[in-house]
Amino acid sequence: MGLVTRKNLLAIMGLCAMVGLLLLPIVMALPSPATGEEAPAADGAKKEGEKVEKGRDVYYKTEGIVSGAPAPKTVDGPRDYPRYNFESRVLLWFANQQHLYYGSFVLAVPIFCMIIEFMGVVTKDKALAKRYDQLAYDFIKISLTAYSLTAVLGGILIFTFLTLYPAFFGYLSGIFRPVMHIYALIFLAESGTLYIYYYGWDKMKEGFLKWIHLSMSVVLNIIGTLLMFLANSWIGFMMSPAGVDEQGRFLGNIWHVIHTALWNPLNLHRILGNMAFGGGVVAAYAAYKFLASKTDEDRAHYDWMGYIAMALGVAFLIPLPFAGYWLMREVYAYRQQMGITLMGGLLAWLFIIQATMIGILFLSTNYYLWQAMGRMRGAEKYQRYIKYLVFLLACGYIVFITPHTMVMTPAELKAMGGQQHPVLGNYGVMSAKNGGINVIITTTILSFVWYMRGNKVSTVSWAKFGNIFMGVFFACAYINIIGLAVYGYYIPANVRVGLSVPQVATTLSCLFFMFALNSVMMKGAKQLGPIEWGKISARSQYALIMLATAFTWMMGLMGYIRSSVRLFWHVNEIMRDNSPWAYTHTVGFAANMISFNVLFFWVSILFVFWVGSLATKKAPVEAKVGVPGAVPQPAGSH
Amino acid sequence: MSALNNPVVAVIISIIVAVGYFAMVDHYLMDMQGLDFWYLLRG
Numbered sequence: 001m002g003l004v005t006r007k008n009l010l011a012i013m014g015l016c017a018m019v020g021l022l023l024l025p026i027v028m029a030l031p032s033p034a035t036g037e038e039a040p041a042a043d044g045a046k047k048e049g050e051k052v053e054k055g056r057d058v059y060y061k062t063e064g065i066v067s068g069a070p071a072p073k074t075v076d077g078p079r080d081y082p083r084y085n086f087e088s089r090v091l092l093w094f095a096n097q098q099h100l101y102y103g104s105f106v107l108a109v110p111i112f113c114m115i116i117e118f119m120g121v122v123t124k125d126k127a128l129a130k131r132y133d134q135l136a137y138d139f140i141k142i143s144l145t146a147y148s149l150t151a152v153l154g155g156i157l158i159f160t161f162l163t164l165y166p167a168f169f170g171y172l173s174g175i176f177r178p179v180m181h182i183y184a185l186i187f188l189a190e191s192g193t194l195y196i197y198y199y200g201w202d203k204m205k206e207g208f209l210k211w212i213h214l215s216m217s218v219v220l221n222i223i224g225t226l227l228m229f230l231a232n233s234w235i236g237f238m239m240s241p242a243g244v245d246e247q248g249r250f251l252g253n254i255w256h257v258i259h260t261a262l263w264n265p266l267n268l269h270r271i272l273g274n275m276a277f278g279g280g281v282v283a284a285y286a287a288y289k290f291l292a293s294k295t296d297e298d299r300a301h302y303d304w305m306g307y308i309a310m311a312l313g314v315a316f317l318i319p320l321p322f323a324g325y326w327l328m329r330e331v332y333a334y335r336q337q338m339g340i341t342l343m344g345g346l347l348a349w350l351f352i353i354q355a356t357m358i359g360i361l362f363l364s365t366n367y368y369l370w371q372a373m374g375r376m377r378g379a380e381k382y383q384r385y386i387k388y389l390v391f392l393l394a395c396g397y398i399v400f401i402t403p404h405t406m407v408m409t410p411a412e413l414k415a416m417g418g419q420q421h422p423v424l425g426n427y428g429v430m431s432a433k434n435g436g437i438n439v440i441i442t443t444t445i446l447s448f449v450w451y452m453r454g455n456k457v458s459t460v461s462w463a464k465f466g467n468i469f470m471g472v473f474f475a476c477a478y479i480n481i482i483g484l485a486v487y488g489y490y491i492p493a494n495v496r497v498g499l500s501v502p503q504v505a506t507t508l509s510c511l512f513f514m515f516a517l518n519s520v521m522m523k524g525a526k527q528l529g530p531i532e533w534g535k536i537s538a539r540s541q542y543a544l545i546m547l548a549t550a551f552t553w554m555m556g557l558m559g560y561i562r563s564s565v566r567l568f569w570h571v572n573e574i575m576r577d578n579s580p581w582a583y584t585h586t587v588g589f590a591a592n593m594i595s596f597n598v599l600f601f602w603v604s605i606l607f608v609f610w611v612g613s614l615a616t617k618k619a620p621v622e623a624k625v626g627v628p629g630a631v632p633q634p635a636g637s638h
Numbered sequence: 639m640s641a642l643n644n645p646v647v648a649v650i651i652s653i654i655v656a657v658g659y660f661a662m663v664d665h666y667l668m669d670m671q672g673l674d675f676w677y678l679l680r681g
Contacts, residue, residue, distance in 0.1 A: 464643040465651075472652035480660040491677050498673040502664045509663065 011204055011212040014196055018219040021189035022226075055245030057256060058574070064243075064251030068174055071248025071575035072167045080167040081579045088164040089581040090593065095153070095160040097556055097597040098604075101277075102150040103231075104270075104555070105605075107224045108278025109143035110194070112136075112312055114217040121214055135305060137201055139282060144198055145608045147191075165579075168570045172234065175244065178254040179230060186227045193220040228274070229267050236263040239566060240334045241574050248574040261334040265327035272320045273558075277551045279313020284548030285609055287541035290534075300534035306544050307372065313547070314365050318444070318511065321358065321437055322504050331565075338572075342565050344404075349587050350561050352403045355433070357554040359397040362440045364547040366393060369447045371540035377529025379454030392443045392478070400436035404428030426489075434500045435485025438507045442477055445510050449518050456525035466521045470514055480506045552601060556594035564590075 053066045074080035081088065113136045120132030161169040173180060197216045204213040236258075241248075243256030250257070286306035293299045332339035343351055370386050373379035405419040405428070406412075413419065426432065449470070458466065484503050488496040566572050568582040576582075585593070641647055668675035 462642055464645070465648045468645060468648040469652040469655070472649060473656045476653070476656035476660055480664070484664070487678070495668075495673050495677050498668050498671040501671060502660075502667040502675075505663050505667055506660060509659070 007203070008208055008212075011200075011209050014200065015212050015215055015219070018189075018193045018196065018216055018223075021192055022219055022223050055247070055249055055251050057242060057251055057253075058244060058246055059240065059242035059261060060256050062251075062253075062256075064245075064253055066245065066249045067252040068244075068250030069171075071171050071244075071571060074167045074576070074578045076578050076580055081165065083164060087581055088579065092157075092160050092164060093560075093593060094597060094600075095157045097559060098601060099150065099153040099157045100559060101552065101555070101597075101601045102146055102153055103228075104274040104277050105281055106143050106147045106150050107228055108274040109139050109146075109282065110197075110217060110224060111221050111275060112278060112282065112309070113140045113143075114214070114221055115312065116308065117214055117217060121210055131304075133205070135308060138305065140198055140201075142282065142285065142609065142612055144194065145612045146605070147194060149604070149608060151187075151191075165570075168575065168577075171248070171575060172238075172571075175237065175248075175250050175257055176234065176254075179233075179258070183227070183230050186223060186230065190220070190223045190227055193223055225271065228270060229263075230258075232266045232270060233258040233260070233263055235562070236260040236266050238571050239338075239562070241571050244574060246574075248571065262327070262330055265323070265330045269320070269323040269327050272316045272323050273555060275316035276313045276320055277555055279309050279311075279316065280544075280548035280551035281605065282309035283313060283544045285309075287544040287548075288609075290541050291538060296534055303375075303533045303536055306541065310365070310368060310544055310547065313551075314444070314448075317361060317365070318441055319508075321441070322508075325500065325504070335572075338565055341567070342561065346567075346584055347561050347565060349403070349407070350557060350590070352401060353587075353591070354554060354557055354561070355401045355437075357550050357557065358437070359400055359440065360550045361547060361554070362444050363393060363397065364543045364550065366444055366447045368540050368543040368547070369451045371537050371543065373451055373454050374537065375532045375535045376455035377532075378456070379450075382450045382454065385450075389443050389447060392439055396436040396439035396443070398436075399427045399432050400440065402427040402432070429488075431485050431488030431496055431499065434488075434503050435482055438481045438503045439478065441507050442474070442481065442510050445507070445514065446474055449514055452518060453522055453525075455528045455531060456522050457528065458521040458525050460521055460523075463521060466517060470517060473514065474510060477506050477510050549598065549602070552598045553594060556597050557590075560590055560594060 054063050055066045056063055072080070084091075116132050116136040116139065120129045120136060123129040123132060193216065197213070197220050200213060200216070204210060237243075237260055240261040241257075242260045243253055243258075244250055283306045286302045286309055290299055290302035290306060293302060328339060328343065331342065341347060366389065370383075370389075373382060402424055404425065406416075406421065408416070408419070416422075420428070427436075457463075460466065481503050484499045484506075488499050564584050566577075567584065568577050569575065570577045642651070665675050674680065
């Protein structure tokens, strides 16, 4: 008893230490020794009578005391832009992208762990709870090896900045000086918490201690999210600076510098993107292990792992386009020209590629779900309807990827009678594209609903009504989405722009109401047979790998788009990029570079997985728990 | 409950609920943005 109490006490102390680590940066920030606020006051005391210079915030339009140096006016030369015999921007692009890939992965996976560990704690079925716990442990194990590499890549990134862009990095770190040490401390807190969380797994696996362990994962994720928000504030500042005057001089309010026009949309977009990406990578890992498995037991385990990772990833993928819309809306609100450059100008073709990738993500997800229905007895009844879903997805996809104008030779231009195709050109507008993507997402939701009820028959007394209602609701949702898209052609642009909101609301209504209704209907449902984990086609696993690769490629693409929209500015309208590389690359070059980054990431993460597997072989933490395929699956397992 | 499970009744009620719901969604979400969903009909 005494031992248990001591253990509990130690666990609580561990949790308190984590909370302390979380609060440490805030406490450190309170005296604000690095803000530079004291410096002018001290100077003021020395030079009495000297006028304090004030500046006007470029975004908030408030006045503040000038507390920093103006943005340097750089010139092309070894002082501001030292270089190797290579394009510095490409080197930085590579370092940045790799750090971001790994950073996203190690921030997303602990969130998955938290969710899965929580599912394990609240699940009444002990065997299933143990499986969830093992799965969460497997996830964090993968993340831990990647974590070290993330830190190394972060170091490489800083050295790349210092070596190749010293003037710019000096300016940026000068502006963010008040929070630089906070970032470092949060990183320290993240590392400490992660290691305590990982190494404390076995010691805190039951009862009260398990709850403490789960609480640690919450603290870990809060720290990770704060870390990401701070990093986002730098890119937010570069795109939409605030807290400085028109010369780029810091005006003493660090919150203004952090809380720029695009910070919150970027935060939301990135957190959802990271989660979707993390899910994709873990799903691909599981798919790889599934394909390489020698036993049915292993196949069952990795099939289940792949499904859970995919489901979590897609759960965050579905709202991702809506977060993207919000970000774009804020970009337009901040600088209309920036929005036009992105979506209607120089970078518009990259958005067509992005649309193609988004479509591939949803097509892969749907394909996986249809294949996954093959491991359920009773799901055959849906097979004959899948062709209609394919039709809906294909139509939505084709409309979604149709460009507004085509890149053509003069002869082609003449033959077509203009840049816009007389028929297809009509689908290259936002009204049609909003309809297209919402049809795709609604169809994915429908596939999920079918999957969730694949091997079950509802036993509630109103089952017939429930089924008819769901069918009618989905049909009306499709009619509403497509109807709004068509309606958009007949009304002025200023009214049309608002139609995207009810379209999104229609899709989300299907997501929330139909999932909720389906769950109620399937409570206590009759099972037609178990889910036979592991008995799934190899094609489905390639779909998971496709999903992960598409995520990775799209992240690289969107990062490039977001970064290159600044055109020839290091900090938009504040600090000009005077290096020889202040131009926008061709679409082909960018695509090759993104592909190289994707390839490098996947090769390196395969190495990480291999290292992880070595550790498992040498020191198994725990005997493998009963794998899902070995016993019939309970209803709650999906 | 048995009346609800009659397919004809179920379809009619479902259509009324779904159409009413989506019409409300369209109207109010446009209205919240200061826009008129019924613009074309008023023209």
